[in-house]
């Protein structure tokens with residue numbers, strides 16, 4: 079077995095409240111078994127999302143003090159914009175407070191009754207924001223992605239045959255094709271570069287915008303480097319740029335494993 083030592087120290091500790099099994103049963107019953115109706119203080123290990131669960135680096139904490147809160151023209155925004163542009167070539171970059179807020183803006187513009195939006199697996203906030211507009215969210219992940227025993231290297235891939243059939247069925251009522259990297263609602267499984275590029279090609283041939291939910295793009299790039307033929311010698315940055323080069327837009331929650339980017343350089 080190879081021991082992997084994390085290249086950082088974690089220095090803060092936050093106490094958590096312990097509950098008994100009976101208390102948890104009672105709390106779940108009172109919440110009508112709806113996890114969103116529980117108080118986070120009553121949850122010991124929260125597997126609902128990976129948002130806000132990673133420790134911040136010392137540089138990130140220090141950046142809070144250096145942050146400029148000016149109402150307009152803030153250099154904090156310039157830094158943010160430059161970092162995004164270094165990896166992704168989008169014309170407009172709009173910060174929102176969380177991923178779900180970006181989704182709410184996007185789907186209030188392109189969603190609506192009668193629209194159908196495919197993805198590998200929509201995350202629950204994405205599905206919620208789509209369906210709140212009256213549109214329908216559809217999951218088209220490959221069959222291997224729903225089989226826990228299958229060792230396919232990219233179980234987050236979207237099924238390209240299903241995607242083409244979907245586009246033929248719903249035609250002009252498909253306002254965009256989404257792909258989530260990694261596929262968090264499907265167990266955080268990665269999507270291959272080949273699958274992302276084919277998906278973009280299909281989107282282009284049907285003249286439908288291709289939108290990436292980029293929640294854990296750095297981790298997805300790492301899996302591509304490790305597992306995809308011909309990618310092992312490329313840098314994470316090169317792979318990331320390749321992942322986004324055919325995308326027409328993206329939404330992203332930045333509350334996840336960005337520490338990984340620091341660690342990978």
Ligand SMILES: Cc1ncc(COP(=O)(O)O)c(C=O)c1O
Pocket residue numbers: 127128129175176177178179201203204258262263291293330331332333
């Ligand atoms: C794939 C995916 N999309 C969107 C979101 C929503 O992001 P946020 O929690 O920042 O609103 C999450 C959060 O877990 C996610 O995993």
